[in-house]
Amino acid sequence: MMKQFPLHFVAMLLVIGLDRAAAADRGLSNIIDQSQAKMVKIYGAGGFRGMEGYQSGFIVSPEGHILTALSYVLDTDRVTITLNDGRRFDAKFLGGDPRLEVAVLKIDAAQLPHFDLEKAVALSAGARVLALSNLFNVAMGDEPASVQNGTVSVVTRLEGRRGVFETPYHGPIYVLDVTTNNPGAAGGALINHRGELAGILGKELRNSLNNTWLNYAVPIDQVRQSVEEIKAGKFTSQAELPPEKMPAHPMDPTLLGIVLIPDVLERTPAYVDQVRPGTAASRAALQPDDLVLLVGNHLTQSCKSLRKEMEMIDRADAVKVTILRGQELLEITLQAGPDDK
Amino acid sequence: MKSRVYLSLVPALVAAASFAQAAQEPPAEVLAAESARIAVMAKAKNAVLAIFDAAGQGGGSGVVITADGYALSNFHVAQPCGNAMKCGMADGRVYDAVVVGLDPTGDVALVKVLGRNDFPHAELADSDQLRVGDPVFAMGNPFLLATDFQPTVTSGMISGTHRYQFPDGTLLEYTDCLQTDASINPGNSGGPLFDSQGRVVGINGRCSFDKRGRVSVDVGYAISINQIKHFLGYLHSGRIVDHATLGARVVGDDQGRVLVSDLLETSDAFRRGLRADDEIISFGGRPISTPNGFKNVLGIFPKGWRVPLTYRRDGKRVDCIVRLAGLHGTEQLIEKTLGRPVQPGPKPGDLPRGRTPPKPRNEPPKAPMPDEVKKVFQEKHGFANYFFNKQEQQRILKLWKPPGGEKTAHGPWTIGSKLASGAATRFRITDADVVLEAPAENSKWTATNNFSESLVPIGSNGLLPALFLWRKLAVEGLDAFTDSQYLGTVPLPQQEGLFDVLVGSFRGVDAWFYFDAHGQMVAMEMYGEEHSDPCEIYFSRYRDAKGHDLPGRMEVHAGDAVFNIFNLDQFDFEKAGK
Numbered sequence: 001m002m003k004q005f006p007l008h009f010v011a012m013l014l015v016i017g018l019d020r021a022a023a024a025d026r027g028l029s030n031i032i033d034q035s036q037a038k039m040v041k042i043y044g045a046g047g048f049r050g051m052e053g054y055q056s057g058f059i060v061s062p063e064g065h066i067l068t069a070l071s072y073v074l075d076t077d078r079v080t081i082t083l084n085d086g087r088r089f090d091a092k093f094l095g096g097d098p099r100l101e102v103a104v105l106k107i108d109a110a111q112l113p114h115f116d117l118e119k120a121v122a123l124s125a126g127a128r129v130l131a132l133s134n135l136f137n138v139a140m141g142d143e144p145a146s147v148q149n150g151t152v153s154v155v156t157r158l159e160g161r162r163g164v165f166e167t168p169y170h171g172p173i174y175v176l177d178v179t180t181n182n183p184g185a186a187g188g189a190l191i192n193h194r195g196e197l198a199g200i201l202g203k204e205l206r207n208s209l210n211n212t213w214l215n216y217a218v219p220i221d222q223v224r225q226s227v228e229e230i231k232a233g234k235f236t237s238q239a240e241l242p243p244e245k246m247p248a249h250p251m252d253p254t255l256l257g258i259v260l261i262p263d264v265l266e267r268t269p270a271y272v273d274q275v276r277p278g279t280a281a282s283r284a285a286l287q288p289d290d291l292v293l294l295v296g297n298h299l300t301q302s303c304k305s306l307r308k309e310m311e312m313i314d315r316a317d318a319v320k321v322t323i324l325r326g327q328e329l330l331e332i333t334l335q336a337g338p339d340d341k
Numbered sequence: 342m343k344s345r346v347y348l349s350l351v352p353a354l355v356a357a358a359s360f361a362q363a364a365q366e367p368p369a370e371v372l373a374a375e376s377a378r379i380a381v382m383a384k385a386k387n388a389v390l391a392i393f394d395a396a397g398q399g400g401g402s403g404v405v406i407t408a409d410g411y412a413l414s415n416f417h418v419a420q421p422c423g424n425a426m427k428c429g430m431a432d433g434r435v436y437d438a439v440v441v442g443l444d445p446t447g448d449v450a451l452v453k454v455l456g457r458n459d460f461p462h463a464e465l466a467d468s469d470q471l472r473v474g475d476p477v478f479a480m481g482n483p484f485l486l487a488t489d490f491q492p493t494v495t496s497g498m499i500s501g502t503h504r505y506q507f508p509d510g511t512l513l514e515y516t517d518c519l520q521t522d523a524s525i526n527p528g529n530s531g532g533p534l535f536d537s538q539g540r541v542v543g544i545n546g547r548c549s550f551d552k553r554g555r556v557s558v559d560v561g562y563a564i565s566i567n568q569i570k571h572f573l574g575y576l577h578s579g580r581i582v583d584h585a586t587l588g589a590r591v592v593g594d595d596q597g598r599v600l601v602s603d604l605l606e607t608s609d610a611f612r613r614g615l616r617a618d619d620e621i622i623s624f625g626g627r628p629i630s631t632p633n634g635f636k637n638v639l640g641i642f643p644k645g646w647r648v649p650l651t652y653r654r655d656g657k658r659v660d661c662i663v664r665l666a667g668l669h670g671t672e673q674l675i676e677k678t679l680g681r682p683v684q685p686g687p688k689p690g691d692l693p694r695g696r697t698p699p700k701p702r703n704e705p706p707k708a709p710m711p712d713e714v715k716k717v718f719q720e721k722h723g724f725a726n727y728f729f730n731k732q733e734q735q736r737i738l739k740l741w742k743p744p745g746g747e748k749t750a751h752g753p754w755t756i757g758s759k760l761a762s763g764a765a766t767r768f769r770i771t772d773a774d775v776v777l778e779a780p781a782e783n784s785k786w787t788a789t790n791n792f793s794e795s796l797v798p799i800g801s802n803g804l805l806p807a808l809f810l811w812r813k814l815a816v817e818g819l820d821a822f823t824d825s826q827y828l829g830t831v832p833l834p835q836q837e838g839l840f841d842v843l844v845g846s847f848r849g850v851d852a853w854f855y856f857d858a859h860g861q862m863v864a865m866e867m868y869g870e871e872h873s874d875p876c877e878i879y880f881s882r883y884r885d886a887k888g889h890d891l892p893g894r895m896e897v898h899a900g901d902a903v904f905n906i907f908n909l910d911q912f913d914f915e916k917a918g919k
Contacts, residue, residue, distance in 0.1 A: 029472040036473070086597040086630055130474075135560060136549040138504055138520065141597060141631035146500040147473050148522040148559055178522060179559040182549070 086142030133188025402532030481532025497523030516640020525561030574830025740860025752915030
């Protein structure tokens with residue numbers, strides 16, 4: 001009897017686990033159905049090798065505004081849109097933001113299912129996401145967009161290149177652990193498992209640091225203002241504007257008692273050289289030779305980028321850093337005291 | 342300094358994602374779901390095959406689906422292996438296997454793993470029930486990693502269903518396939534895609550690769566298991582099986598309609614009334630809204646099947662059942678199988694997209710065929726392995742209890758019947774002729790060297806020669822036909838399930854004999870002339886008479902019309918005459 005009980009219990013847990021998993025799957029399928037209804041297929045210029053004549057987009061207003069990637073595909077007088085229900089429309093190009101590489105199209109329709117940009121959510125590393133797009137133009141007519149499942153690996157800044165050109169956008173991106181940025185996927189939607197919009201899939205890019213293909217999405221809060229301005233017909237490119245407002249009193253590693261190794265290389269890794277006694281760093285037991293990997297959720301690939309990330313934080317705020325010590329990953333929080341200098 | 346950073350960053354980043362959760366214990370239901378998943382995968386892996394050619398080089402993957410070792414793989418995996426292959430299983434053992442049937446168009450191969458009658462095998466799911474977002478996992482031997490034959494597992498979700506993939510260069514056409522973001526890499530070909538319960542939903546075989554080299558970009562395609570189920574009977578026949586064409590081309594228009602752009606006047610669709618500019622509403626039981634959707638339906642049915650078609654002309658809807666013709670000519674299909682035209686990967690184990698053509702199948706194999714394989718292999722033109730065709734023929738004819746009975750009733754058969762009007766008729770079938778005595782008019786048919794010359798009675802498309810062949814099969818067997826084979830399993834209109842079909846050719850005509858699972862002949866068709874409707878005979882109301890099954894009813898169709906219905910009430914089988 002004693003022996004049987006745990007066995008039953010395990011079996012019961014297994015059954016519950018499967019049932020719940022199955023129910024969750026169906027829930028997810030319904031969310032996917034609803035989200036796919038907001039996706040569009042975009043056809044325009046291109047069509048020869050390496051230059052696909054198609055891309056993805058999604059509806060952002062009931063009256064037919066469509067958010068997509070700004071690309072050569074739109075570089076024609078005749079851009080056609082196929083809705084998820086198979087209806088085809090000619091689209092009008094309302095405008096594009098060359099820095100963010102997003103564009104807004106308009107079709108003549110009403111009461112369309114759409115994503116509300118105001119309700120878009122921000123994600124952090126570890127968030128489970130779905131990427132919806134018409135990659136490889138695999139769907140036509142009323143065939144639904146492809147769906148891929150993944151996780152936000154890290155929230156960092158884009159350092160990408162297309163061919164030999166650096167991309168104009170260097171703002172935050174969601175780096176994904178699934179190959180989302182395939183031909184035709186640009187302009188696709190990144191949503192969470194509740195069906196809430198979080199980002200727009202970018203164009204195919206290589207990481208300018210290591211030459212690997214990037215899988216990423218631009219957070220909606222980065223593009224929202226441009227989209228509203230384009231819709232209102234008063235868009236001005238943000239190319240000259242500072243990428244983000246810095247706090248009035250930015251943080252600096254020295255304020256926390258961190259002395260980094262001498263910054264002698266193009267990208268000197270952010271190793272700790274010394275920890276000054278009586279500082280936030282020493283209170284948190286940071287040690288020389290610790291490698292700082294993340295500030296918050298942002299990757300710090302060099303002493304420079306560490307300083308830059310910290311500049312975005314007010315010196316009154318606590319700083320969460322992730323460090324590598326030997327083979328061990330540690331997360332510590334540093335809070336500068338009022339007397340620290 | 343620099344290299345130290347690059348090397349250490351990668352694992353650090355991976356670990357960083359899970360770092361936050363590491364401290365707390367996951368909820369019980371998460372652990373239970375995990376245990377369930379592990380249990381499903383542990384069971385599923387036992388049926389997975391790592392396939393190598395007879396010399397132990399290259400290969401791909403496969404999955405066993407019956408205890409006696411029938412297994413599925415890709416055509417492009419089995420083809421370069423020749424007729425025999427080696428299969429490694431998760432038990433660490435290597436088994437010999439033989440090719441059974443090939444579907445070069447659908448990229449499917451049926452093989453038989455030899456040596457056991459208790460192989461671990463996977464259950465087949467209903468892949469039409471899948472929805473986008475459903476979790477799936479692939480198993481196989483990507484990059485031929487598994488030297489101990491433990492399959493690699495990659496997991497993901499269904500990204501799309503009913504996908505159509507154009508044939509492109511060296512790539513085969515994939516119709517109505519499943520799309521998944523589970524990693525499918527070279528070597529995964531032929532391996533199973535499982536649902537969360539460990540049932541096979543598809544056979545992995547193709548990926549979108551584009552410019553990033555031959556590695557997964559999380560866009561893989563699997564042939565749906567429901568398509569394979571349609572072909573399974575055909576594959577068991579040991580034949581090289583063909584896909585189908587409607588004989589019509591379609592185009593999509595601006596309003597999401599699919600219209601017939603042109604069609605062959607020799608096609609069955611034309612005979613059923615389909616014309617250019619008609620709108621296809623549904624096909625094979627599915628609503629059609631895109632040309633892809635139409636091609637998807639065409640791709641899932643074998644040559645010779647009859648499927649429902651609904652079209653619209655001038656606002657009027659027409660329902661009919663059309664017979665699908667072969668996509669290839671016989672020799673064209675054999676050529677395709679030999680790999681002469683563009684074909685998939687040269688290196689066994691690669692996914693399609695090779696640059697050089699594979700070696701022809703008739704090239705001498707690198708290793709001699711093992712004796713165990715020789716016993717179950719028989720070469721014949723047009724067949725992947727004729728041994729299995731012979732086996733199926735024998736299986737069906739052993740079950741069949743024909744009227745009269747073989748060797749006992751070589752003399753004339755006399756069959757009395759009543760029509761719906763109550764009028765009496767009588768058939769008399771001999772080795773030389775067939776006579777139908779009816780109240781209105783008698784018909785007589787005499788066996789000549791070309792049966793298609795006289796398809797009497799008029800309006801039946803050849804009922805009398807058809808009955809001649811029916812008796813011939815009963816008293817002389819299939820070998821008495823000039824050419825004969827087991828075709829596979831085929832549906833019949835208004836009847837549930839699939840039926841085994843034996844085909845016999847004799848003096849210019851083909852006869853198809855349909856048998857149910859109990860060995861009763863439920864129908865036969867005789868094709869008198871090319872590009873015209875056959876004479877269809879449906880037998881029913883069987884009764885047992887001293888070990889023989891006698892049909893009580895015989896319904897005769899020609900095209901869309903019912904020729905007549907005969908209620909058979911008297912049988913007289915004479916012994917061989919003097």
